[in-house]
Amino acid sequence: MSVAWIGSQPVSLTDAIQNAAKLLASSRCPVFTFDADVHGTRSTIALATMLGGAYDHASGQVLANEVALFTNHGGMFTTPGEARRRSSLIILVGEIPTLHHDLLQAWASSKPDLGDKRSRSWFHVGGAETDPSNGKLLRQLKAISLRSEGLSLNAELAVLRAQLQGRQALVSLSNIAQLKKALAAAQFPVFVFSGSSVATAGLVMLQELIVDLNIRGRASSVFLPADDDAWGSALTSLWMTGFPPRTGFTNSLPSYDPVLWDVQRMINEKEADLHVWVSTRGGQIPPKGGQAALISLNRTEVPTGGAAVTIAVGQAGMDHDGVTYSSRIGTFRTLQATAASHLPSASKVISQLAEALPGKRILAC
């Protein structure tokens, strides 16, 4: 079975690497998109750094929203493990991505063994825009809705903050008295949110609400990323260059700018002339648009449509061992291959690409 193609023609891996290296060497403005485990991300960022190319995660827009909470404001956080063990009051904020539903259900089936050790109660502040797909989860958790008809989530969070501080608000949220009673009894209430739950302004409002609660008591939040791999890539990027994704290079200096170095924007506006797409998830294709030549490192059995070069790569935890961020524990964990295959890891292929570039240079990872 082929693992490398030039255009739609199967070729040897060596030929594909050589061809891709030529494209990289001749590119005026290469850009990189990745969706891989920690080591795939490290390699891609190291290659982007070597070539001075901007890089972003495949879920760059949502990730930028999550990153902005930290770069613009900060907040108070705790881990999923601590919430499970200590929090008897959980307030869900907005739509929680499906990938985290198992975690929340696991909390629901356990009782806190630290702190007040009371049975767990659940609330939900959702806003008019919350997807009804969360309805089943909310019913399972018996979450009490905090709602005001027609208000957006941002507005509901503002009203919630005002009401918890005893300030006047034009509208009131349903069940607010129940929440106040629960807050008075809970020693360590926790708000749970995702970057896809609410816009940055809403996340900041939520954090200010938590700061209010910490004036006299304790409260915190659990941040569940919209995509674990994307958040892991953000953390990896931070230690490698000092900045999150949407980092580029000006005069060889890295700079972070979520607009300027939005890789998809650069492709669409024809600033980039070469797009390196690294996706180990499988079944993903690069977004259409622009005229940049495409090098695709993809978990695929067929050449990527429109790619000048396609190289098949494996997925960490499936084809090979790896390391990934896990929101179950709020940090990195190892993954063992569940179906080890012949597919090379993205990091191995990128190392070979770097070696094939003209001039002996070190891939810094």
Place this chain on the structure above:
Amino acid sequence: MLIRLSGGEVVDPVNGKTSQRDVWIRDDVLVDAPKNEMADHIHDVSGCIVMAGAIDIHSHIGGGNVNTARLLLPEHHAAHLPRPANTPLSNAGWSTFQTGCLYAQMGFTTVVEPAMAPYSSLHTHLELADIPIIDKATLAILGNDDFTLSLLRDDKSSAMIDDYVAWVVGSTRALGVKVINAGAAAAFKENVRAFSLDDVVPEYGVSSRKIVKSLQASVTRLGVPHPLHVHANNLGIAGSADTAAATIAATEGVPLHLAHLQFYGYGTEGKRKFSSEAARLAEAVNANPDVTIDIGQIMFGQTVTISSDVMRQFSAIRNASPKKTVIFDGDGNGGGGIVPYRYKQDYYGSLQWAVGLELFLLITDPWRVFFTTDHPNGAPFTAYPELFELLMSSAARDARSSELNVAALELTTLASVRREYNLEEIAIMTRAAPARLLGLKDRGHLGAGAIADIAVYRKGKDIAKMFREAALVFKNGELVVKNGKVTHYRWGKTLRLNPPPDKAMVKRMKAYHEERYGLSLDWFTFPDSAIQRDDPFAEVSCNS
């Protein structure tokens, strides 16, 4: 490969007085001058100082909290001055790559990250492995987790505590154990806002003193070379000198390392109720041979404070500059706070600056006082060259003092202390003593058999310049820095202890994690192969 460093002034207090002699390297170790053999390469280092590579025992260079600081403050990294563009990641701001390069350029070859949360040890090691050139090590945090506190509450045997400490050290690949404001992070989750040595953690009924004493004893029994590394209670507040003095007094014949003592050198005298108690603390340290300390010197300018002392960091939110912070209630020993801060030349900044220098100068034994800024809490490690100058030149101190707040300095003894560190004392404080403190017998000196970690400095009147740009640096015998610039990249190792795990404790840990977190133990542990680098770790022996 046989290399000869010829004609330098060798400062190597472990192996004799300073003298002009040659230093010989065979492959990656130092050797005596061989007879009847020519060197493959000779470096003429006449007019230069030759020392062992420096060792930093307390610098926050990697891990979850450091990375969160990067996330919080992209503008902080962007403010770094441009640097040469022809090396991979060489301009990458406050990155792992740059950390290794900047340390190496100053002649440092081993650095200890002193605060690794056990549950995020994989993250810490991934970062440390991406720091080039130098060797690294890290200390595992204990003393705020439910398991430790439960063992103490339930009066479990010292053997069981030892088994747990050994399991944590081994599974997290640590070089030692640190306790941070013992019990306070657990108490903060129960809404306790202040916590002293004899305060008790709610729910457990265990005092901070008991936690420190128990871990101190366990570390000693296990033969961990580095004494328990203690971040004491009440950091940074007026009157904290009383806490530090009580902690020093509590050693009772068992070794203990007290971290960043400068941040505890404060009394309550003066109009502002904030004064120097450095002289009293220095006297207490001088009188107690069980105690070693590092300073945590502050230097003026912008930095970011990073600490797992979440209670302290929460109380500092209002002083954040710029006004954004992260406060993190982590699992057990994890968590902490990120609070950006600017040290100003006002009353408070001037006093803190002077307290650090007083401690450096009034503690008489350079084997027991360690050179740190608690990077980045007191200042970035890149401020070290200026700090060397302040220690070695009373004129430099006077000149700097003249720019500072007079009222603050009048409450210190700094102006009256005329001591100047000499090169032998610098070599002890930054090479020989750290190696001994950490149990690293293979470094910190230039005797035959030591690994060839060498820093060569060009002698000059400008002390800061001398230490900022090493003329040559060798790491394991490889020339990595020339004229203050990195010339060769390599990957160092992370130094760790590897005490054998007790089978019953492993079984207990499995059951604990499944019951309390609903997850198998392998979610929290990792194999060496996860680092994806050849031989990422090097073992250090425990004392027998």
